[in-house]
Amino acid sequence: MLNITINGAEVKAQEGATILEVARDYGFYIPTLCYLEGHDSYGACRLCIVEIGEGSRRRVVTSCNYPVEEGLSVQTDTKKIIGHRKLLIELILSRAPNSKTLQDLASYYGVEKIRFKNKNDDCILCGKCVRMCNEQMQSGAIGFVGRGKNLKISTPFSKANEVCRNCGACMYICPMVEVQCRGPKTTGDLCNGCLRVTPTCVEVYDRQMCYVEDCGTCVRPGSKPTGGKSQKK
Amino acid sequence: MKKIHSLAEFSRFQKTWSARKNGDPTVVVSSGTCGQARGSEDVIIAFEKVLSRRGKRPQFDFKVTGCHGFCEVEPIVRIEPRGIFYQRVTPADVEEIISETIGEGKIVDRLLFRDPVTGEKCLRAKDIPFYRKQKLLISGNNMRINPARIEDYLEAGGYAALAKVLKGVKPERLIDEVKKAGLRGRGGGGFFAWKKWESCRNAHGKIKYVICNADEGDPGAYMDRSLLEGNPHSILEGMLIGAYAIGVSEGYIYVRREYPLAIQNVETAIEQARKLGLLGRNILGTGFSFDVKIAIGGGAFVCGESTALMSSIEGKRGEPRAKYVHTVEKGLWNRPSNLNNVETWANVPLIINKGAKWYSKIGTEGSKGTKIFSLVGKINNTGLVEVPMGITLREIIFDIGGGIPDGKKFKAVQTGGPSGGCLPESLLDLSVDFDRLSEVGSMMGSGGMIVMDETTCMVDLAKYFLNFLLDESCGMCFPCREGLDQLLTIVTAITVGKGKPEDLQLLQEIGGMMKDASLCALGRTAPNPLLSTMRYFQDEYEAHILKKKCPAGVCKALICYEIWKDKCAGCAACAKLCPEKAISGAKNRPHEIDPAKCIKCGICKDTCKYGAIQVI
Numbered sequence: 059m060l061n062i063t064i065n066g067a068e069v070k071a072q073e074g075a076t077i078l079e080v081a082r083d084y085g086f087y088i089p090t091l092c093y094l095e096g097h098d099s100y101g102a103c104r105l106c107i108v109e110i111g112e113g114s115r116r117r118v119v120t121s122c123n124y125p126v127e128e129g130l131s132v133q134t135d136t137k138k139i140i141g142h143r144k145l146l147i148e149l150i151l152s153r154a155p156n157s158k159t160l161q162d163l164a165s166y167y168g169v170e171k172i173r174f175k176n177k178n179d180d181c182i183l184c185g186k187c188v189r190m191c192n193e194q195m196q197s198g199a200i201g202f203v204g205r206g207k208n209l210k211i212s213t214p215f216s217k218a219n220e221v222c223r224n225c226g227a228c229m230y231i232c233p234m235v236e237v238q239c240r241g242p243k244t245t246g247d248l249c250n251g252c253l254r255v256t257p258t259c260v261e262v263y264d265r266q267m268c269y270v271e272d273c274g275t276c277v278r279p280g281s282k283p284t285g286g287k288s289q290k291k
Numbered sequence: 292m293k294k295i296h297s298l299a300e301f302s303r304f305q306k307t308w309s310a311r312k313n314g315d316p317t318v319v320v321s322s323g324t325c326g327q328a329r330g331s332e333d334v335i336i337a338f339e340k341v342l343s344r345r346g347k348r349p350q351f352d353f354k355v356t357g358c359h360g361f362c363e364v365e366p367i368v369r370i371e372p373r374g375i376f377y378q379r380v381t382p383a384d385v386e387e388i389i390s391e392t393i394g395e396g397k398i399v400d401r402l403l404f405r406d407p408v409t410g411e412k413c414l415r416a417k418d419i420p421f422y423r424k425q426k427l428l429i430s431g432n433n434m435r436i437n438p439a440r441i442e443d444y445l446e447a448g449g450y451a452a453l454a455k456v457l458k459g460v461k462p463e464r465l466i467d468e469v470k471k472a473g474l475r476g477r478g479g480g481g482f483f484a485w486k487k488w489e490s491c492r493n494a495h496g497k498i499k500y501v502i503c504n505a506d507e508g509d510p511g512a513y514m515d516r517s518l519l520e521g522n523p524h525s526i527l528e529g530m531l532i533g534a535y536a537i538g539v540s541e542g543y544i545y546v547r548r549e550y551p552l553a554i555q556n557v558e559t560a561i562e563q564a565r566k567l568g569l570l571g572r573n574i575l576g577t578g579f580s581f582d583v584k585i586a587i588g589g590g591a592f593v594c595g596e597s598t599a600l601m602s603s604i605e606g607k608r609g610e611p612r613a614k615y616v617h618t619v620e621k622g623l624w625n626r627p628s629n630l631n632n633v634e635t636w637a638n639v640p641l642i643i644n645k646g647a648k649w650y651s652k653i654g655t656e657g658s659k660g661t662k663i664f665s666l667v668g669k670i671n672n673t674g675l676v677e678v679p680m681g682i683t684l685r686e687i688i689f690d691i692g693g694g695i696p697d698g699k700k701f702k703a704v705q706t707g708g709p710s711g712g713c714l715p716e717s718l719l720d721l722s723v724d725f726d727r728l729s730e731v732g733s734m735m736g737s738g739g740m741i742v743m744d745e746t747t748c749m750v751d752l753a754k755y756f757l758n759f760l761l762d763e764s765c766g767m768c769f770p771c772r773e774g775l776d777q778l779l780t781i782v783t784a785i786t787v788g789k790g791k792p793e794d795l796q797l798l799q800e801i802g803g804m805m806k807d808a809s810l811c812a813l814g815r816t817a818p819n820p821l822l823s824t825m826r827y828f829q830d831e832y833e834a835h836i837l838k839k840k841c842p843a844g845v846c847k848a849l850i851c852y853e854i855w856k857d858k859c860a861g862c863a864a865c866a867k868l869c870p871e872k873a874i875s876g877a878k879n880r881p882h883e884i885d886p887a888k889c890i891k892c893g894i895c896k897d898t899c900k901y902g903a904i905q906v907i
Contacts, residue, residue: 107807145804185767
């Protein structure tokens with residue numbers, strides 16, 4: 059067993075484990091989007107970044123694929139890390155603004171607006187499905203196609219192929235396959251309602267309004283809840 | 292050529308090569324890709340025609356070599372041993388060169404290089420200011436060697452370093468020698484070569500690899516291509532020595548498909564070295580075995596990154612992976628792999644031949660040896676320059692490069708390719724080495740050096756590099772893909788006059804995050820062109836955002852063409868060429884541009900003899 063410290067707490071870690079595994083074992087929260095337990099760590103979403111080392115040797119690494127070493131000192135939530143995570147969440151949200159997973163993550167970190175243009179895409183290219191298909195299902199029916207801005211996940215030549223067994227594991231694992239948030243569609247607004255214990259909408263509508271067309275009306279600056287469809291009923 | 296079976300046989304063989312010299316003059320034609328683009332092949336055909344002619348003609352040897360560095364004046368013909376340097380030679384000049392220079396020993400005056408400053412004619416290469424400050428240690432052999440002939444390389448003392456090493460130098464001593472020499476990786480990172488070699492040697496595993504990274508993708512950089520084309524054996528020799536030091540028997544050269552001549556020359560070189568017993572099993576009877584395969588890349592910029600390159604060799608998508616476990620421990624096929632750049636490998640035989648002590652005298656405290664830069668952009672002498680580390684930017688650009696053409700003013704120099712930064716005039720006296728460049732927010736990179744004059748808009752330049760990087764990013768990690776996309780969106784908005792003052796802060800924020808959180812070096816350095824232009828040319832960004840003006844007159848949405856009435860002679864030259872018929876006016880009377888029709892192509896400004904068209 060190795061001795062490491064996470065946020066100042068001295069903990070024991072198994073050799074070969076990653077920082078993320080150890081941290082989660084001990085109950086330290088580190089957000090992830092592309093991490094898939096039992097599969098190769100991909101290191102694409104970069105949300106799991108932490109700071110390691112002390113003083114001038116302090117640096118940012120991704121916890122999902124950094125193997126622990128004796129005497130390692132880890133800080134999971136420094137000012138720098140939180141700042142970077144918030145910006146990352148904002149950037150990913152601008153890609154898929156209606157994802158409930160991302161909205162919740164935004165609420166957790168207090169990201170309240172998006173300063174970027176929405177792209178209204180559904181896929182965030184975390185690659186979980188690709189790894190699921192290749193490693194768990196041993197199928198390899200889907201993979202990454204293209205690069206840079208044109209990167210997408212697809213079957214070879216975007217055609218149905220016989221390798222795919224229609225097992226649905228890719229969908230099961232996808233963080234974006236959820237009922238989508240029907241919240242504000244305009245650039246900039248985020249209601250952050252879902253994760254609040256008493257969402258502001260409860261006071262007005264008598265029930266939480268996530269998933270409903272009118273969601274977000276309550277927090278839009280300057281706008282008063284002026285009788286959405288549900289209220290009229 | 293027969294296979295050489297022992298070291299003793301090799302040294303005998305070497306002597307026969309160095310003794311083989313006749314008195315005939317040699318005509319050397321440079322024909323790298325740059326030379327070929329400017330018609331060197333026709334010149335070669337013209338010489339060959341003369342050579343094949345029967346009857347009385349002057350005797351001379353003929354040699355085709357790789358690039359000589361001075362690409363601006365290609366095709367270059369040199370007459371050795373006098374070292375006469377003829378530039379911009381055409382097939383029509385060939386007869387005259389043969390009859391005058393070779394036959395009668397006279398100089399063909401018009402083919403000599405004329406120094407644009409003093410107006411003096413330069414007879415030999417070393418008289419030309421372009422070559423005067425250079426130190427051609429690595430690229431010098433390009434001028435002497437026909438890359439398709441291993442004999443030429445042997446004649447120039449090739450494979451002597453390998454023989455010296457195989458004579459019984461212990462691998463540890465060899466690594467120590469490279470350590471004393473202070474050789475740092477020339478690919479961009481500037482990591483000490485010996486550290487990599489040592490860790491790779493100590494790594495567990497029976498099968499290990501050495502890899503040569505020849506995936507040179509920076510726009511405007513081509514020194515690796517020139518070395519591979521002109522002197523492939525020096526790279527093979529370097530790899531052989533490295534392999535011996537690390538204890539490796541397999542190697543790869545990863546070269547991009549866009550370099551057909553380089554691939555061809557390396558293939559020939561490998562074949563010839565194998566035939567001679569310098570590659571393969573039991574090299575020179577010493578029991579040391581090493582062989583090289585060529586892996587051809589598809590041309591993705593990101594495949595120049597070591598882990599992406601290895602993925603690519605494995606036949607996977609060129610995607611980088613985290614380097615928390617170094618590639619010297621788990622690289623290609625999860626086996627210990629030592630990867631170095633073309634130029635790094637080419638430095639190795641030199642260090643062995645001349646000794647670490649000699650080598651470490653060249654350069655600065657932290658950066659030893661020479662570095663080849665490709666000097667391109669708005670510069671008089673385009674070409675490859677090899678200079679000792681520590682030379683100033685001013686010396687490279689003005690003394691060697693000959694300054695900016697058309698009397699324009701220098702504005703900035705971009706070092707280190709798309710991941711490097713733009714340095715302004717105030718930093719021209721900066722000494723060029725790994726540490727100084729990264730201190731000022733740029734980097735050595737692989738050695739691209741793009742010079743810009745006052746007509747370059749820095750915001751537009753940042754936009755160009757962001758676009759390039761977004762295109763070339765593998766798209767895997769979120770900060771790089773999404774970050775670059777948003778940076779480009781914001782910068783594009785600035786160039787069309789839709790920038791907001793708070794954008795600058797946002798650009799800084801995204802750039803800072805990308806530097807920390809991106810997966811590979813491409814993402815971590817991608818904001819460099821933007822951040823360095825913002826740092827040194829902030830006024831230009833502010834002019835775009837606040838005044839909605841482009842000071843350099845490049846961003847089309849922010850400029851307007853206007854005819855200066857006092858200067859316009861009414862010649863109508865511009866009106867004839869205007870593709871939109873936006874210019875009108877009576878004959879011999881000042882003309883006018885209709886801003887509604889004008890597409891701001893700038894043809895009128897280029898045509899006007901009176902300088903009457905201005906950009907506002």
